[in-house]
Amino acid sequence: MERVLKQGFNIDYSYNIYFTEGIFAPHNKLLSDFFQQRRNPDFKQKVLVVVDSSVWKHHPNLNQELQDYFKDLNDVVLAGPPLVITGGEVCKNDPQALESIVQAIDEYAVDRHSYVFAIGGGAILDLVGYAAAISHRGIRHVRIPTTVLSQNDSGVGVKNSVNYKGKKNFLGTFTPPVAVFNDYSFLATLDKRSWLAGISEAIKVALIKDLDFYNWIQAQVEDLPRRDSQSMKELIYRCADLHLEHIRNGDPFELGSSRPLDFGHWSAHKLEQLSNFEVLHGEAVAIGLAIDVIYSYLIGNLTESEALSVVNLIHQLGLPVYHPILSEVEGKQQLLKGLTEFQEHLGGRLTVVLLEKLGKGRDYHHIDGDYVLQAIDILRDFEKEYNRLDEVS
Amino acid sequence: MERVLKQGFNIDYSYNIYFTEGIFAPHNKLLSDFFQQRRNPDFKQKVLVVVDSSVWKHHPNLNQELQDYFKDLNDVVLAGPPLVITGGEVCKNDPQALESIVQAIDEYAVDRHSYVFAIGGGAILDLVGYAAAISHRGIRHVRIPTTVLSQNDSGVGVKNSVNYKGKKNFLGTFTPPVAVFNDYSFLATLDKRSWLAGISEAIKVALIKDLDFYNWIQAQVEDLPRRDSQSMKELIYRCADLHLEHIRNGDPFELGSSRPLDFGHWSAHKLEQLSNFEVLHGEAVAIGLAIDVIYSYLIGNLTESEALSVVNLIHQLGLPVYHPILSEVEGKQQLLKGLTEFQEHLGGRLTVVLLEKLGKGRDYHHIDGDYVLQAIDILRDFEKEYNRLDEVS
Ligand SMILES: NC(=O)c1ccc[n+]([C@@H]2O[C@H](COP(=O)([O-])OP(=O)(O)OC[C@H]3O[C@@H](n4cnc5c(N)ncnc54)[C@H](O)[C@@H]3O)[C@@H](O)[C@H]2O)c1
Ligand SMILES: NC(=O)c1ccc[n+]([C@@H]2O[C@H](COP(=O)([O-])OP(=O)(O)OC[C@H]3O[C@@H](n4cnc5c(N)ncnc54)[C@H](O)[C@@H]3O)[C@@H](O)[C@H]2O)c1
Ligand SMILES: [Zn+2]
Ligand SMILES: [Zn+2]
Numbered sequence: 001m002e003r004v005l006k007q008g009f010n011i012d013y014s015y016n017i018y019f020t021e022g023i024f025a026p027h028n029k030l031l032s033d034f035f036q037q038r039r040n041p042d043f044k045q046k047v048l049v050v051v052d053s054s055v056w057k058h059h060p061n062l063n064q065e066l067q068d069y070f071k072d073l074n075d076v077v078l079a080g081p082p083l084v085i086t087g088g089e090v091c092k093n094d095p096q097a098l099e100s101i102v103q104a105i106d107e108y109a110v111d112r113h114s115y116v117f118a119i120g121g122g123a124i125l126d127l128v129g130y131a132a133a134i135s136h137r138g139i140r141h142v143r144i145p146t147t148v149l150s151q152n153d154s155g156v157g158v159k160n161s162v163n164y165k166g167k168k169n170f171l172g173t174f175t176p177p178v179a180v181f182n183d184y185s186f187l188a189t190l191d192k193r194s195w196l197a198g199i200s201e202a203i204k205v206a207l208i209k210d211l212d213f214y215n216w217i218q219a220q221v222e223d224l225p226r227r228d229s230q231s232m233k234e235l236i237y238r239c240a241d242l243h244l245e246h247i248r249n250g251d252p253f254e255l256g257s258s259r260p261l262d263f264g265h266w267s268a269h270k271l272e273q274l275s276n277f278e279v280l281h282g283e284a285v286a287i288g289l290a291i292d293v294i295y296s297y298l299i300g301n302l303t304e305s306e307a308l309s310v311v312n313l314i315h316q317l318g319l320p321v322y323h324p325i326l327s328e329v330e331g332k333q334q335l336l337k338g339l340t341e342f343q344e345h346l347g348g349r350l351t352v353v354l355l356e357k358l359g360k361g362r363d364y365h366h367i368d369g370d371y372v373l374q375a376i377d378i379l380r381d382f383e384k385e386y387n388r389l390d391e392v393s
Numbered sequence: 394m395e396r397v398l399k400q401g402f403n404i405d406y407s408y409n410i411y412f413t414e415g416i417f418a419p420h421n422k423l424l425s426d427f428f429q430q431r432r433n434p435d436f437k438q439k440v441l442v443v444v445d446s447s448v449w450k451h452h453p454n455l456n457q458e459l460q461d462y463f464k465d466l467n468d469v470v471l472a473g474p475p476l477v478i479t480g481g482e483v484c485k486n487d488p489q490a491l492e493s494i495v496q497a498i499d500e501y502a503v504d505r506h507s508y509v510f511a512i513g514g515g516a517i518l519d520l521v522g523y524a525a526a527i528s529h530r531g532i533r534h535v536r537i538p539t540t541v542l543s544q545n546d547s548g549v550g551v552k553n554s555v556n557y558k559g560k561k562n563f564l565g566t567f568t569p570p571v572a573v574f575n576d577y578s579f580l581a582t583l584d585k586r587s588w589l590a591g592i593s594e595a596i597k598v599a600l601i602k603d604l605d606f607y608n609w610i611q612a613q614v615e616d617l618p619r620r621d622s623q624s625m626k627e628l629i630y631r632c633a634d635l636h637l638e639h640i641r642n643g644d645p646f647e648l649g650s651s652r653p654l655d656f657g658h659w660s661a662h663k664l665e666q667l668s669n670f671e672v673l674h675g676e677a678v679a680i681g682l683a684i685d686v687i688y689s690y691l692i693g694n695l696t697e698s699e700a701l702s703v704v705n706l707i708h709q710l711g712l713p714v715y716h717p718i719l720s721e722v723e724g725k726q727q728l729l730k731g732l733t734e735f736q737e738h739l740g741g742r743l744t745v746v747l748l749e750k751l752g753k754g755r756d757y758h759h760i761d762g763d764y765v766l767q768a769i770d771i772l773r774d775f776e777k778e779y780n781r782l783d784e785v786s
Pocket of ligand 2: 445451481516540548587675
């Protein structure tokens, strides 16, 4: 006789995203309050800190600040010296980087009631988040993102990952952090490209979800590239908020096939790879957005002037809308192959978000390669025209 | 000015545990119905099957049965030939075993809408479950446990893991399977030790949660060792049910420090390790239960005769209650060190479940080493007496 037992339960996930400046400054109580609220009267919780090598280099006082800040805390103790890992995509490609974090967790006996902190760009957060998620079946993970992109997008979400044999994000988990501290002061040391690159994700989420925000970004087209603090803080806050709202009300652990936040990303992932990661993620997204916006125009969802206004906005912000690889024969083929890989990574049926109109995305299950190539030609001509105008002015 | 965004959502988890025989027999519709209910009209889902090498060897028709069964299905297709992995703890110690599964997932393009099946003992299920959980941030995982222990305990739960530098279960995640198929017919090929070893987990959960079940096991003391099907099927079903109920109503992802289902396990984990895994997990648990039951008596929670009745039951079922390593000087020291390691793995304060009375467990935060050593001496004397009686009879 056949029998069945049914299992079912649900798990609540919650965490806060704090916006601050100078998180380790002596007078800043955000972190000490956080620890105090979660203190355990029976023992001191340990904190293992992993830091992005560029952050370490550009913020020479960070180590001293960390030591001083933790010396004054009663509820927690540093597990050991901060672990410095080479930042950028390279750390997600290097199995040794993952190993070194797991090893530190083992060596310093960092347990499930301890914390693993990550201070760095999106790549370091992805790597450290993954190491924390798999060690002891999950150690509490705190993120301190240090790039625009990680503060407004990757760092506030629920995913972590590393690459496997060059395949982007092949290994990873869905594991929410216990807290995110967006410390604006870290952004001061970003180079111009990284500063700008993070803006793409804001344009992305505005285009698919929030026309008001899109218009607001339009209005900041001069302030953002000249590194105006107020504009950037507001951009990060609103963009993070939209991402959080989407995750919460959507499909947080992506059990379905749809992934609206990946608007502009199917081609971006491929372009990053084709350029050997010379093109930054945010730059690739800028180009991917341009392609998908023109595509949305070609299938009749946007007017020509709407599409052009988006492409112009991207350009005026200082972001690229085109890359020569895309016009090479091999590049074109690879790009279209990227659609299949995108589908495989998400699983199931091909699902790509395009614009139904400005401020509203919609799932599509078929992408017409001819339109993609047409969009690329249009963008190539734009780029030419922009360059001509830049020379003239 | 500091700002905060609050994130919060919850995730529902549910899966069924089916009890059947001959899951791949042509007339058995359990699995084909399962696939049909979850079919996707747009594409065929892939199934990667990973099999325990002992199961592969002892069930020489399995491959043919699998091929025949899947040939007749319309909704899914085998991703590739079954992947056979050496069963037992060795597979959790071998990074290459993990790698070979991840590699197959990559090679056969097994995506998030595909399935990774594991057919085998608890070790293979832990390993394959882990590989599935980290690949593409989680591929649907189906378990077909083939030992008593994995059918009544490890295979029905939400955990997976591998060992790291000899540290048991150091890496892993909490990731529920999408289904479990407990196929009784696999158990026919278990050797005597493995057949008996799984009974320990039933005694464990009965002692801490269900006096009725404990008395029922008492009544099967002759049927179980002589491999009576009806008794074993019932034991597995009731034991699985109690485990499921505990997970559901407790702390499924173990965010606290308490882990009642680890009754008898703090010493068991250590003994497995000390014996170089020569002692099976279930055997070590039998001894661990005996230690903790005597300990519960020594602190006044059980009467002497209650404690002895448990020790006798374990012995009569054919399971050990003692191991000579425990009386060696080095063994004693190591055992007590095991308490600290147990605490570190769980994190936070030491929390060990002991018996408040038969059928009811309770958390304790201190373990007295002297009582432990006294319990071991008592059990050594028992074992001597049992051996003497066995010789006489
Ligand atoms: N988990 C997610 O949901 C998610 C979402 C989007 C992107 N991502 C990932 O995020 C990564 C990209 O993140 P990113 O854009 O932050 O880039 P990044 O992490 O690659 O960092 C770019 C460079 O900036 C350096 N850097 C970081 N902070 C700095 C600072 N304050 N000052 C000076 N230099 C600094 C880094 O060392 C690196 O060299 C990719 O790996 C991408 O896959 C993840
Ligand atoms: N995930 C959890 O919640 C959880 C809970 C308890 C135990 N476990 C783990 O489970 C593992 C122990 O599992 P186990 O007791 O099933 O032992 P096992 O998986 O180590 O298997 C024991 C032996 O039996 C063989 N075998 C398996 N099925 C067989 C069959 N039908 N016929 C003949 N031989 C067969 C295996 O190849 C192996 O050699 C340990 O690694 C333990 O840590 C996990
Ligand atoms: Zn992105
Ligand atoms: Zn066990």
